[in-house]
Amino acid sequence: MDGKGDEVDAGPALVSILRQGSYLIASIHTALDDSEMERFQSDLIDQIGKHRSRGVIIDVAALDVLDSFGSRTLRNIGEMARLRGAVTVIVGIQPDVALAMVELGMDTGKIHTALDLEEGLAYLSEAAQLSNPLSPPVDGER
Amino acid sequence: MTESQAADLEGALSFPALDRQDEEQLLPQLVAHLREHRSRLRAEWASRIQDSHLLQAMTPTEMGAETTSVYDNYVEVLETGSVEALQHYARDLSERIIPRGVETHEVVGIVLLLRDVLARSLFEKYQRDFGLLNRVLDAYEPAANRIANTVAVSFVDERERVIRQQQDSIRELSTPVLPVRERLLILPIIGVLDTERARQLTEQLLIGIRTHRAKMVVIDITGAPDVDEAVANHLVRTVDASRLMGASVIITGLSPEIAQTLVTIGVDLSKMNTVGDLQGGLEEAERLLGYR
Numbered sequence: 001m002d003g004k005g006d007e008v009d010a011g012p013a014l015v016s017i018l019r020q021g022s023y024l025i026a027s028i029h030t031a032l033d034d035s036e037m038e039r040f041q042s043d044l045i046d047q048i049g050k051h052r053s054r055g056v057i058i059d060v061a062a063l064d065v066l067d068s069f070g071s072r073t074l075r076n077i078g079e080m081a082r083l084r085g086a087v088t089v090i091v092g093i094q095p096d097v098a099l100a101m102v103e104l105g106m107d108t109g110k111i112h113t114a115l116d117l118e119e120g121l122a123y124l125s126e127a128a129q130l131s132n133p134l135s136p137p138v139d140g141e142r
Numbered sequence: 143m144t145e146s147q148a149a150d151l152e153g154a155l156s157f158p159a160l161d162r163q164d165e166e167q168l169l170p171q172l173v174a175h176l177r178e179h180r181s182r183l184r185a186e187w188a189s190r191i192q193d194s195h196l197l198q199a200m201t202p203t204e205m206g207a208e209t210t211s212v213y214d215n216y217v218e219v220l221e222t223g224s225v226e227a228l229q230h231y232a233r234d235l236s237e238r239i240i241p242r243g244v245e246t247h248e249v250v251g252i253v254l255l256l257r258d259v260l261a262r263s264l265f266e267k268y269q270r271d272f273g274l275l276n277r278v279l280d281a282y283e284p285a286a287n288r289i290a291n292t293v294a295v296s297f298v299d300e301r302e303r304v305i306r307q308q309q310d311s312i313r314e315l316s317t318p319v320l321p322v323r324e325r326l327l328i329l330p331i332i333g334v335l336d337t338e339r340a341r342q343l344t345e346q347l348l349i350g351i352r353t354h355r356a357k358m359v360v361i362d363i364t365g366a367p368d369v370d371e372a373v374a375n376h377l378v379r380t381v382d383a384s385r386l387m388g389a390s391v392i393i394t395g396l397s398p399e400i401a402q403t404l405v406t407i408g409v410d411l412s413k414m415n416t417v418g419d420l421q422g423g424l425e426e427a428e429r430l431l432g433y434r
Binding site for chain 2 (some may be wrong): 097
C-alpha cells in the first residue's frame with residue numbers, strides 16, 4: 001500500500017497512502033518539494049480509481065510549513081478526487097500553518113478540513129450518509 | 143547668549159572641561175557648606191514643597207524621610223560626581239510613589255525646588271565676592287542639572303516600565319478562549335483590536351481549537367468599540383484559519399453602528415456566519431453541534 005515503496009528513493013517514505021475500507025488515508029510525513037508534491041498528487045488520484053474509494057483523508061499533521069504550491073496542490077487534489085467520485089478531507093493542519101495560509105491570502109474556500117484523522121473519518125462517514133456525498137460543503141457549517 | 147549661559151546649557155550633559163580645576167577646589171567647599179546647613183536647608187525645601195502643593199499624595203512623615211534621603215543623595219552626587227547611587231534611589235522612589243498617582247511634573251518640580259533652595263543659599267554665602275560666586279555657580283549648575291536630569295529620566299523610565307507591564311497584562315487578560323461545552327468555544331473580544339492583538343488572538347484561538355478539539359467557535363465582539371476595515375479583514379482571516387483547523391465560526395454582537403460601517407466601507411463578509419447576540423450565537427452553535 002505504500003505509494004513510494006517501489007520507487008528508486010533509498011530513504012524513508014515521504015508519504016504513505018493506505019486503504020481503509022472505502023477510504024484512502026494519505027499521510028505526508030515530511031515537507032515535500034514541488035515535484036514530490038506532483039507525484040503524490042498523481043499517485044493518489046491513481047489509487048482512488050484502483051480502490052474505488054469514496055473518501056480521501058490527507059493528513060498533514062507532520063508539516064510545520066505549507067507553501068502556496070503545496071496548498072494549491074491540496075486544493076487541486078480535492079477537486080480531482082471529486083471528479084473521480086471521492087470526497088477529500090484535509091486533516092491535522094497546525095495552528096501556525098493555518099495562520100500562514102490565510103496570511104498569504106490563499107484561497108482555501110473549497111477545501112474540506114477536520115481537526116485530525118478521527119474527525120476526518122467521522123466527517124466522511126457523515127458525508128456518506130447524505131443522499132449526495134458529492135455535493136459541496138454547506139458553507140461555514142462544517 | 144553669554145558664555146556662562148552657554149556653559150550652563152552644555153553642563154546639562156557634561157562638565158565643561160575648562161572648569162575642571164575650579165570644580166575640584168570648589169565642590170568640596172560647597173558640599174561642606176551644604177552638609178553644615180543640612181537641617182535648615184532641608185526644612186526650607188520641605189516648606190517650599192508644601193507651599194507649591196506638590197506631592198500631596200504623601201504623608202508629612204513620609205515626606206520628611208524622603209526629602210532627607212533626596213537631600214543626602216543630592217549632596218553626595220555633588221561630592222562624588224557619580225549619579226549611579228542617585229539613579230538607583232530615584233528608580234526605587236519612583237517604584238514606590240508611581241502607584242500612588244504622583245505625576246512627572248511633581249517629581250521634576252521638587253528637584254528643581256531643591257536646586258533653587260541650594261543655589262540661593264550659595265548666593266547668600268558668596269554674595270560679597272562676585273568672581274567667586276560666578277565660579278561657584280559654574281561648578282554647581284552643571285552638577286545640579288545632571289541631577290535633575292537623572293531624577294526625571296529615572297522617573298519617566300520607571301513610569302514607562304509600569305505602563306508596559308500593565309499593557310502586557312491587559313493584553314493577556316483580554317483574549318480568553320473559553321470552553322462552554324464539549325467542542326464549543328467562546329472568544330469574547332473586549333477592547334480595541336489592533337493588528338498585533340488580532341494576530342495574537344487568532345493564534346490563541348487556533349491553539350484553543352486544537353487543545354479543546356473544538357468544532358464550533360463563537361466570537362463575540364459586543365465589547366469591541368470600533369471595527370474598521372483592517373480589523374474586519376483580521377476577523378475574516380481568523381474565520382478562515384479556524385476552518386482550516388476544522389472548526390466553524392459564528393460571529394455575534396455586531397452593533398448597528400459596526401454593521402453599517404462594514405457595509406458602507408464594503409468589507410466582504412459573505413463568508414462569515416453572524417448571529418445577533420451571544421445568546422443566539424450559542425443556540426445556533428448548539429443546534430449545529432446537534433445538542434438540540
